[in-house]
Amino acid sequence: MGVKITPLVQEEKKIITFENLVGKKIAIDAFNTLYQFLAIIRGVDGSPLKDYSGEVTSHLSGLFYRTINIVEKDIQPIFVFDGLPNPLKMEEIERRRTIRKDATKRMHEAQDLGREEEAANFAQASSKLTSEMIAESKDFIKAMGIPIIQAKQDGEAQAAYLVKQNYAWAVGSQDYDALLFGAPRVVRNLSQNRTKKVKSTTVKVDLEWLSLAKILQSNELTQEQLVDIGILTGVDFFPGIEGVGAKTAYKLIKSHHSIDSLMNNNIEIRKKPISESLNMDMVNQVRNIFLKPEIDPNIPPLKWKKPNQDKIFEILCEKHNFNKERVTTALNRLKKKAGSTQRTLGDFF
DNA sequence: CTTCGGGA
DNA sequence: TCCCGAAGG
Numbered sequence: 001m002g003v004k005i006t007p008l009v010q011e012e013k014k015i016i017t018f019e020n021l022v023g024k025k026i027a028i029d030a031f032n033t034l035y036q037f038l039a040i041i042r043g044v045d046g047s048p049l050k051d052y053s054g055e056v057t058s059h060l061s062g063l064f065y066r067t068i069n070i071v072e073k074d075i076q077p078i079f080v081f082d083g084l085p086n087p088l089k090m091e092e093i094e095r096r097r098t099i100r101k102d103a104t105k106r107m108h109e110a111q112d113l114g115r116e117e118e119a120a121n122f123a124q125a126s127s128k129l130t131s132e133m134i135a136e137s138k139d140f141i142k143a144m145g146i147p148i149i150q151a152k153q154d155g156e157a158q159a160a161y162l163v164k165q166n167y168a169w170a171v172g173s174q175d176y177d178a179l180l181f182g183a184p185r186v187v188r189n190l191s192q193n194r195t196k197k198v199k200s201t202t203v204k205v206d207l208e209w210l211s212l213a214k215i216l217q218s219n220e221l222t223q224e225q226l227v228d229i230g231i232l233t234g235v236d237f238f239p240g241i242e243g244v245g246a247k248t249a250y251k252l253i254k255s256h257h258s259i260d261s262l263m264n265n266n267i268e269i270r271k272k273p274i275s276e277s278l279n280m281d282m283v284n285q286v287r288n289i290f291l292k293p294e295i296d297p298n299i300p301p302l303k304w305k306k307p308n309q310d311k312i313f314e315i316l317c318e319k320h321n322f323n324k325e326r327v328t329t330a331l332n333r334l335k336k337k338a339g340s341t342q343r344t345l346g347d348f349f
Numbered sequence: 350c351t352t353c354g355g356g357a
Numbered sequence: 358t359c360c361c362g363a364a365g366g
Contacts, residue, residue: 041350041365049366057366058350065351191350321366326352 001096002175003230007246008221009176012214015206016187018073021169025302026070026187027149027159029173030079031129034137036174037062038127046107046120048127051320059133060140060320064312064327067144068334069192076304078168079141079148081134082155086289088237089154100126136315143312145305145338150296154236157181157293167299170209179212180230180290182223186210219250227290228259231283238286241277243270259283306338307331 041058042048048058070077085093107122141148151158156175160183162168170185171178178186188208216226232249234240244252252269256262263280266273309331316322 037350043365044363049364051366055366061365062350069351316366323365326365330352 001092001236003177003180003235004233005176005179005226005229005246008219008226008229008250009179009210009215012210012218014209014211016209017207018070018075020209021187022074023076024169025076025078025167026170026172026190027078027080027162027168028190029155029159029171029175029178030081030137030141030148031155032173032175033066033079034059034063034129034133035127038129039124042120042123045116046123048123055320056127056133057320057322058127059129059137060316061322063137063140064144064316065330066191067141067146068330070190071146071304071337072333074337076302077146077172078162078302079138079146080155080159080162081138081148081150083151083153083158086153086237086294088285088289091239092236100128140312140315143308143315144334145307147302147304149299152296153294154181154289156183157289158295159183161293161295161297162299165299167302176210177236179210179215180227180235181293182212182290184212186212221253224287224291225253225258227287228283229253230290231259231278231286235286235290237289238282241269241274304338307334309335 037059038048038056041062048056049061051057067077103122103125107119107126110116110119110122138148149158149162154177156171156173156178159168159171159173160178160181163171163178163183163185170187171183172187172190174188176186186209188210189205190207191205212223215221216223219226221229229246229249231238232241232244232252233246234244248269252262252267253259256265256267259278260280262274263278263283266275268274269277312331313324313327316327317324
């Protein structure tokens with residue numbers, strides 16, 4: 001999931017802090033964030049947090065506490081939700097569905113055999129975001145007083161548009177797809193940057209910032225070429241060419257300038273003529289998704305309001321059994337900041 | 350992931 | 358007060 005162009009952006013990653021984002025609006029990819037919470041927020045046995053009726057609540061817990069942290073740091077989040085998927089994404093969606101089904105099966109098998117760690121790992125990959133969860137998340141975000149933008153199709157495309165048009169300063173996402181959609185800036189790891197455990201060792205996860213212009217400049221690429229590299233390595237709308245990663249794709253595009261040229265010369269990639277893997281019709285369709293994305297150009301006024309306390313208690317405590325004292329403590333932090341219009345401080349960037 | 354709380 | 362393991366739902 002997501003375009004794999006890490007080697008191309010590695011050099012241009014800049015580690016920042018929350019202070020560097022004070023007063024800035026960040027268009028957060030909501031689906032990306034919700035899936036992250038579902039995969040990560042889990043009990044010791046690997047199962048997600050659930051209310052008494054067995055409904056998953058990990059995403060609400062994540063949304064609540066993280067959004068409060070962001071707002072408390074004088075950053076203005078905007079949650080951008082995916083619309084209907086592009087038809088070319090269906091294959092990828094089906095692929096993910098299969099992975100989820102398989103993971104669910106393996107999780108149950110591991111549970112039956114008492115292999116807890118294994119079960120926990122498969123549990124992570126089996127999490128699903130249902131339409132009910134999406135709808136409730138939207139209600140909940142609104143109750144927190146945070147604006148929501150509904151994308152026509154891809155949330156990353158809409159979020160990229162918000163940044164291009166200066167409605168927001170950066171896209172917040174773990175994926176690099178927004179860069180292919182032309183987002184001038186992307187912020188990753190928008191969380192309390194501390195340490196996280198990866199197989200008994202702890203790694204530092206830094207808040208980082210990427211500039212599209214700098215990435216294109218340092219790699220001497222055009223936006224069109226970056227998209228072509230994405231197509232060769234694989235994106236949500238096209239699987240790419242087997243065995244071709246970012247580095248290979250980069251070399252191919254640098255030496256031939258475009259996929260058209262690779263096709264015209266019918267270049268061999270891993271002992272196979274490229275024409276067996278690609279056709280220009282498909283390539284142009286995928287290029288269009290990134291270069292001329294389906295977005296909603298009409299952006300309603302973005303407003304950060306005071307939280308609707310009753311609604312938050314209703315969703316979290318009454319409906320989903322969150323501890324009222326904990327929620328109150330966090331809510332008080334939110335109330336202190338929300339609705340106040342902070343001026344942009346400094347000009348770090 | 351984020352918060353909480355108890356021991357150093 | 359800091360740190361780290363456990364809990365949260």
